[in-house]
Amino acid sequence: MNPLIELTDVAKTFGQGADAVHAFGPVDLTIDDGDFISFLGPSGCGKSTLMLMVAGLLERTSGQIVLGGQPVDGPRTDIGIMFQDNTLVPWRTVRGNIELQLEMRGIDPTSAADRITVLLQSVHLQDFADRFPYELSGGMQQRAAFCQAMVHDPQIMLLDEPLGKLDAMTREQIRTDLQTLWMQQKPTVIFVTHSIEEAVQLSSRVAIITPRPGRVEKIIPIDLPFPRDFEVKNSPEFASYVRDIQEIFRGYGVI
Amino acid sequence: MYVTFRRYSAAMASSKKTSFGVRVLTWIERSWMFIVFFIGFFLVWEWSVTLFDIPRYILTPPSLVVEKGWADLDRLLYYTYITGSETVIGYVAAVVIGLPLGLAIAFSSILRRTVYPFFVCIEMVPKIAFAPLFISWLGFGLLPKVIIVFLVCFFPIVLNAILAFNSLSEELTRFCRSTGAGPVLSFIKVRLPAAMPQCFVGFKYGAINATVGAAIAEFIGSDQGLGFYIQIVTGNMRPDLAFAGIFFLTLLGLALFGIVTLAERMLIPWHISVRRNKT
Ligand SMILES: Nc1ncnc2c1ncn2[C@@H]1O[C@H](COP(=O)(O)OP(=O)(O)O)[C@@H](O)[C@H]1O
Ligand SMILES: [Mg+2]
Numbered sequence: 001m002n003p004l005i006e007l008t009d010v011a012k013t014f015g016q017g018a019d020a021v022h023a024f025g026p027v028d029l030t031i032d033d034g035d036f037i038s039f040l041g042p043s044g045c046g047k048s049t050l051m052l053m054v055a056g057l058l059e060r061t062s063g064q065i066v067l068g069g070q071p072v073d074g075p076r077t078d079i080g081i082m083f084q085d086n087t088l089v090p091w092r093t094v095r096g097n098i099e100l101q102l103e104m105r106g107i108d109p110t111s112a113a114d115r116i117t118v119l120l121q122s123v124h125l126q127d128f129a130d131r132f133p134y135e136l137s138g139g140m141q142q143r144a145a146f147c148q149a150m151v152h153d154p155q156i157m158l159l160d161e162p163l164g165k166l167d168a169m170t171r172e173q174i175r176t177d178l179q180t181l182w183m184q185q186k187p188t189v190i191f192v193t194h195s196i197e198e199a200v201q202l203s204s205r206v207a208i209i210t211p212r213p214g215r216v217e218k219i220i221p222i223d224l225p226f227p228r229d230f231e232v233k234n235s236p237e238f239a240s241y242v243r244d245i246q247e248i249f250r251g252y253g254v255i
Numbered sequence: 256m257y258v259t260f261r262r263y264s265a266a267m268a269s270s271k272k273t274s275f276g277v278r279v280l281t282w283i284e285r286s287w288m289f290i291v292f293f294i295g296f297f298l299v300w301e302w303s304v305t306l307f308d309i310p311r312y313i314l315t316p317p318s319l320v321v322e323k324g325w326a327d328l329d330r331l332l333y334y335t336y337i338t339g340s341e342t343v344i345g346y347v348a349a350v351v352i353g354l355p356l357g358l359a360i361a362f363s364s365i366l367r368r369t370v371y372p373f374f375v376c377i378e379m380v381p382k383i384a385f386a387p388l389f390i391s392w393l394g395f396g397l398l399p400k401v402i403i404v405f406l407v408c409f410f411p412i413v414l415n416a417i418l419a420f421n422s423l424s425e426e427l428t429r430f431c432r433s434t435g436a437g438p439v440l441s442f443i444k445v446r447l448p449a450a451m452p453q454c455f456v457g458f459k460y461g462a463i464n465a466t467v468g469a470a471i472a473e474f475i476g477s478d479q480g481l482g483f484y485i486q487i488v489t490g491n492m493r494p495d496l497a498f499a500g501i502f503f504l505t506l507l508g509l510a511l512f513g514i515v516t517l518a519e520r521m522l523i524p525w526h527i528s529v530r531r532n533k534t
Contacts, residue, residue: 057429077435087430091448091525104434104444132525 004156004188005031005054010063011213012049022213024049026063029207029216036182036189037219038199040245041209042254047192048084050214051158054190055081067156077105080154082162084192086145088133094120094144095129098151105152112151119147123177139170143177160192175201176229183226196249200241201228208245211252218248312492324499330484335503338469338481341397342507345404346465350458353409357416357454374413382406383471390476400472400480407468408461415457419450452526455519462515466508481507 011025024046031037039047052058054065056076065072067079088097098116099109109116120126123143133141142162150157162178163171179202182189193199199206200222208218222241224232232238249255273281283290297317303309304316311319324331360366360374386403393399423446431441473482481504488496520529 052429055433057432075432075435077433079433081430081433083426083429085424085426087426089427089445089449090527091523100444101434104431104436104440106436106440134525134527134530 003030004033004035004068005029005190006064006066007054008064008066010050010053010065011061012046012053012058013061024053024212024214025061027214027216029219031188031190033188034186036191036202036204038191038193038203038206039209040193040196040199040206041214042211042249042252043194045209045211046214047194047209048160050209051081051160051190051192055079055158057081078154079156079158080149080152080187082145082149082157082159084160084164086141088141088145088148090133093130093132094125094136094147097133097144098147101148101151107152115153116147116151119151122181123147123174137170139166139174142166142174155187157187157189158192159189161194162191163193163195163198171198176227178202179227196242196245197233200224200238200245201233206245208248211254220245311495313494315495315498317498319495320498320502323493323495324502327496327499331481331499331503334479334481334484334500335507337479338466338473338504339507341400341472341480342404342465342469342511344397345401345468346408346461346511348401349405349408349412349461353412353457353461354416354454357413357457358420360413361417361420371417374410378410378414382410383468386472386475390472395477400469400477403472404465404468407464411460411464412454412457415460416450416454419453419457420446422453423449448523451523452528455515455523458515459512459519462512463508465511466504470504 007027007029009026009028011027012023014021014023027050039050041047049058053060054067054072056065056072056074067076088094089100092100095116098119099112102109102112117126117129120129123146125140125143125147128136128140128144133144136144142165146159146162149159163174166174175198182202191199191202203222206220206222207216208220209215210217220241224235224237224241228238246255301316301318304314315323356370360371383403385406386399389399389402393402427445427449431445436444469480470482470485473480474486477483481500485497485500485504488494488500519526523529
């Protein structure tokens with residue numbers, strides 16, 4: 001495995017002087033090609049901050065980030081990002097929103113029509129391509145946002161709590177879809193979440209992030225077979241991973 | 256009968272192509288209470304003038320307003336045209352100057368630190384208080400009225416435009432940057448459409464102000480227009496004609512507001528405020 005993303009001594013402080021908020025770091029972290037790594041931690045610990053710094057959308061206060069062999073200075077366009085609040089625009093249909101990603105990149109969306117159709121099918125939205133976001137449920141909106149983030153076929157995906165606001169059943173469905181997709185295409189995924197189960201189910205490794213200022217204290221490889229279906233989820237090994245991580249957060253006084 | 260009608264209109268309303276007649280029926284069905292109240296208001300007015308024996312030079316019944324207004328229709332229509340011109344020219348000027356200026360202020364940190372606070376201060380001044388000054392500077396003609404209409408429309412338009420172009424969500428800003436799109440492309444594809452709803456708040460507010468500005472400007476100094484007309488006939492103890500003038504002034508305001516609302520529906524049919532009114 002070769003390292004695809006390398007963080008060295010990365011830290012972030014918002015503001016200056018007395019009002020300064022030390023949000024994150026310093027952190028060292030290496031993410032391999034094809035990894036599915038979760039950033040797991042309580043809200044406010046700096047998960048989004050870290051993800052945005054990796055994407056080059058937020059200036060870091062110190063440290064170095066190298067992504068795909070090149071240092072991150074400014075926004076990176078060779079990745080797919082799903083932001084914490086979805087970026088579907090209300091004046092475009094689902095398909096139009098997906099095309100927006102391409103149009104912004106100067107790509108003619110008609111050339112990608114088939115790809116969009118396939119992408120919509122893969123998240124079961126093919127019948128809603130011509131609907132507007134307000135006509136969709138929360139879960140469908142997240143699926144549409146996923147397509148929007150992935151239509152330019154990035155090899156690195158950053159997903160910021162993509163399932164955060166969904167009900168338990170919808171979450172379960174989308175997790176399965178996401179896992180299938182990852183197993184088929186093997187992109188490198190950074191998955192931000194505050195759900196221990198979700199992190200254990202989806203990840204090849206879980207980065208445990210401490211309460212603010214966030215630090216990566218431990219990285220736990222999840223040594224369970226994929227796909228992590230119903231069987232695996234009910235196995236004692238799965239339960240013991242969940243329990244161990246709960247123990248860690250209990251130690252931080254978070255739960 | 257009511258139930259059948261309701262079902263019929265609901266079925267027709269849900270099919271895509273609703274004829275004009277059906278739409279009127281649906282509207283009547285939904286608004287009949289208001290219509291009854293509206294008619295009732297005028298009936299009470301009509302009767303109470305007779306019942307309480309109110310002198311005609313104080314208040315006239317609506318029937319007389321219609322009758323006398325009809326007799327003076329030529330003058331009323333001509334004055335509507337005059338006041339309408341002042342209103343429309345002033346309003347359009349406010350939009351044409353206010354929108355790009357709002358955009359410039361939103362994106363220029365120098366303008367935001369100089370012109371913007373200045374505008375916020377001026378917004379506190381009742382613009383109509385400048386009316387006598389403009390009339391004394393520029394005389395009785397069209398120009399001072401247009402300027403006053405412009406002033407009362409301009410500030411809501413420009414301030415809402417600044418707000419509109421400044422309030423793109425952080426996520427969408429980041430989305431734009433993450434695609435590598437340049438400022439022009441981001442503006443056309445995301446910033447501009449996202450700003451439209453808030454811009455229309457200003458456009459509508461301006462449209463409401465416009466006729467008020469025109470009428471008051473005419474009260475202060477003019478020799479034609481509906482404001483002039485209302486003032487003269489009131490002086491002549493003719494409330495019937497005053498009401499006729501008010502009626503046409505109202506029509507003018509409604510027409511302007513209607514056109515702006517129509518433009519809003521066509522330009523941002525996706526926005527919640529438009530959608531909510533449709534259902
Ligand atoms: N723009 C900002 N200015 C000041 N503080 C911020 C800003 N953005 C985030 N923070 C702070 O940084 C910390 C981490 O935020 P965030 O990365 O959003 O956490 P998470 O995604 O883990 O919930 C929080 O305490 C938050 O208050
Ligand atoms: Mg977050």
